[in-house]
Amino acid sequence: MKKKIITSAFSNLYTDQRIEKVCKTLSDNGYLIELIGNDWGGNEKMERSYSFSRIKLKSKSLKTAYFEFNWKLYKELEKKADKNTILHANDIDALLPNFLIAKKLNIPLVFDSHEIFTEMPAIQNRLSQKVWRLLERSLVPKMKFMMTESQSYAEWFREKYGVDAVVVRNIPRKIFSAPEIPNNNPRIILYQGAINQSRGIDKVILAMHNINEAVLKIAGDGPLKKTYENLVVSEKLENKVFFLGKLKPENLREVTKTADLGFSLEENNGVSYYYSLPNKVCDYIQSRVPLVMINFPEMQRIKDKFDIGEVVTNHHPETIEKAMNRMLEKGRKFYAQELEKAAGVYCWENEEEKILELFRKASGN
CATH class of the missing domain: 3.40.50.2000 (Glycogen Phosphorylase B;)
Known part of the structure; x- marks a missing residue:
């Protein structure tokens, strides 16, 4: 026994x-x-x-x-x-x-x-x-x-x-059938996870000024939610940035499948963040959503094996904006084959x- x-x-x-x-x-x-x-x-x-x-x-x-x-x-x-x-x-x-x-x-x-x-x-x-x-x-x-x-x-x-x-x-557990690629207009950039410091969320909000025909959806809750809501208002981005609140895991998975692009842009505020493999990276992969990542060791390891998006080396809104615009122009279908292979490994x-x-x-x- x-x-x-x-x-x-x-x-x-x-x-x-x-x-x-x-x-x-x-x-x-x-x-x-x-x-x-x-x-x-x-x-x-x-x-x-x-x-x-x-x-x-x-x-x-x-x-x-x-x-x-x-x-x-x-x-x-x-x-x-x-x-x-x-x-x-x-x-x-x-x-x-x-x-x-x-x-x-x-x-x-x-x-x-x-x-x-x-x-x-x-x-x-x-x-x-x-x-x-x-x-x-x-x-x-x-x-x-x-x-x-x-x-x-x-x-x-x-x-x-x-x-x-x-x-x-x-x-996450393997999603065996690849979700259907959405035909969004405007396209959807998704953040999912805790709304805490050092996640790069504020930098992406600022980048939305120059990302056309796209909206940013933020799924989650945390101590900086109100701060970022105020940032959206002060930057006059209310028509481009939306807060979805805290979702049940099963509901979040359904939202993730609808995204055109995700991101994981943690900031180097200590080795715990620098050496992490954020949950959302593999959540995006399982939903076959390409993503922009910061060049921390664990995310670089994935990118070296599978072309599932772009890696950036800094958090400047201009850098993020250019990477996201390039990926949105290519479209989710461009990354589908590599995402499918990665999903079989990261499950x-x-x-x-x-x-x-x-x-x-x-x-x-």
Whole structure:
């Protein structure tokens, strides 16, 4: 009989597609899954094929919410874990209670680092960064079983802490039939994901002044949404830039298929962004949508293998505008063959065996 897996994360779970995919893969392969998140940032109704719960948080600030969650998670794990359990911690902000319980019960712990948490722009140059770095330095070198989201992340963890992480890219499940290429007028440029700093969204908004017969649709939510809405008004681009809000994953997939062009233009505000493979890159690929990317290592790797769009070397609106105009002139059909080949490589089905092998090792099998 396979072991029980308790997966935990500082997340409301609703839009966390990586956790959903990992848990479903493990559940479909006979593991009993219990997923624990929290209600910070929402408590939307959710359906899963495995057990899940959300820890209720009373905190009003994110800083105190982290402490409250870690304490309450420790108590939950103490109640639910036993000798037949594998603990599965997602990111540094859920690692300490998992580590303590794993040590207490002498049971395996799998650590999944979705990013280089301590190098995220949101915590840089703050006291909290020192706290997370202390935890990282103390715990990560002790991880026997670890996975992370990109080859560049894995190389960073190996160089920094001497730990070998399995690369499990956060990429979507295969869409087996290529969506029909739309005949949009005006054509649609799509951004999907969190509306946070360092995503290049404001630069694309400014580029829309000189991209003709096209509109920009922004699907997602985040702390900078209002700022960018104000930018659109101040630039008098209300007829060219539209905010779609936060969409359910299944609804977002339908929107993505309708786009003529996507983009992933993260800015180099720390190694976590620089070494990332943003989820949206492979979401666009699966929907056979070409894209403009910044020349960060993971995106350059893809472009070196498949001609799925253009790579730019800076975030100047003029640079972005020229790349997008060239691609829109070529049209989505121009990239269809290369996108089809890339979709066969960058799909979740190719990641699943790596996850199962890692958990087999953690089980002692």
